Amino acid sequence: DTEVTQTPKHLVMGMTNKKSLKCEQHMGHRAMYWYKQKAKKPPELMFVYSYEKLSINESVPSRFSPECPNSSLLNLHLHALQPEDSALYLCASSQVGADNSPLHFGNGTRLTVT
Amino acid sequence: DAKTTQPPSMDCAEGRAANLPCNHSTISGNEYVYWYRQIHSQGPQYIIHGLKNNETNEMASLIITEDRKSSTLILPHATLRDTAVYYCIVRVIGNQFYFGTGTSLTVIP
Numbered sequence: 279d280t281e282v283t284q285t286p287k288h289l290v291m292g293m294t295n296k297k298s299l300k301c302e303q304h305m306g307h308r309a310m311y312w313y314k315q316k317a318k319k320p321p322e323l324m325f326v327y328s329y330e331k332l333s334i335n336e337s338v339p340s341r342f343s344p345e346c347p348n349s350s351l352l353n354l355h356l357h358a359l360q361p362e363d364s365a366l367y368l369c370a371s372s373q374v375g376a377d378n379s380p381l382h383f384g385n386g387t388r389l390t391v392t
Numbered sequence: 393d394a395k396t397t398q399p400p401s402m403d404c405a406e407g408r409a410a411n412l413p414c415n416h417s418t419i420s421g422n423e424y425v426y427w428y429r430q431i432h433s434q435g436p437q438y439i440i441h442g443l444k445n446n447e448t449n450e451m452a453s454l455i456i457t458e459d460r461k462s463s464t465l466i467l468p469h470a471t472l473r474d475t476a477v478y479y480c481i482v483r484v485i486g487n488q489f490y491f492g493t494g495t496s497l498t499v500i501p
Binding site for chain 1: 424426428433434435436437438441443479486487488489490491492493494
């Protein structure tokens with residue numbers, strides 16, 4: 279079991295679809311993250327939110343649009359994706375201001391773009 | 393950018409200690425080292441972290457060299473359930489956690 283909940287677990291979408299991935303945590307963490315993980319590769323950092331404000335964008339294409347509506351929720355809006363965007367998308371959270379606070383991960387959303 | 397390097401794979405006999413090395417030669421003085429593991433199709437699981445002192449918890453021990461350029465994760469009595477990919481991560485100031493390439497550990501019965 280994980281304290282970071284991601285929905286849906288699996289998602290299949292066409293290249294013209296618009297969909298959203300959702301992430302929720304209730305640990306009081308004020309930093310939230312999106313990672314992308316391709317098969318047999320390590321997770322790659324996409325976005326970091328700190329106190330509900332975007333603090334890091336790792337040059338991610340604009341077809342990925344993150345949103346942090348409140349301190350417990352993190353969304354990733356998807357539009358006009360390509361088949362190469364198929365991957366496991368991981369959400370994580372951590373405390374802010376504590377340099378030794380670990381990341382807590384959800385189990386991810388496995389996305390397939392057809 | 394990955395700040396850590398790890399061997400791609402290792403084997404360990406069940407019941408023996410598994411020693412997983414990590415090189416982080418460019419680490420800065422106030423950057424922590426974290427270890428996670430990932431079992432297929434699950435999110436990474438936190439194991440342990442440290443700055444410069446050796447650390448131990450119920451899962452593992454972390455040995456950091458005095459110059460902080462490398463570390464070793466020790467699983468004292470490996471079980472089949474410890475088969476996973478193990479990631480060594482350096483946390484860059486500003487809430488940035490960058491994963492290295494990881495070590496695929498196989499525990500052999």
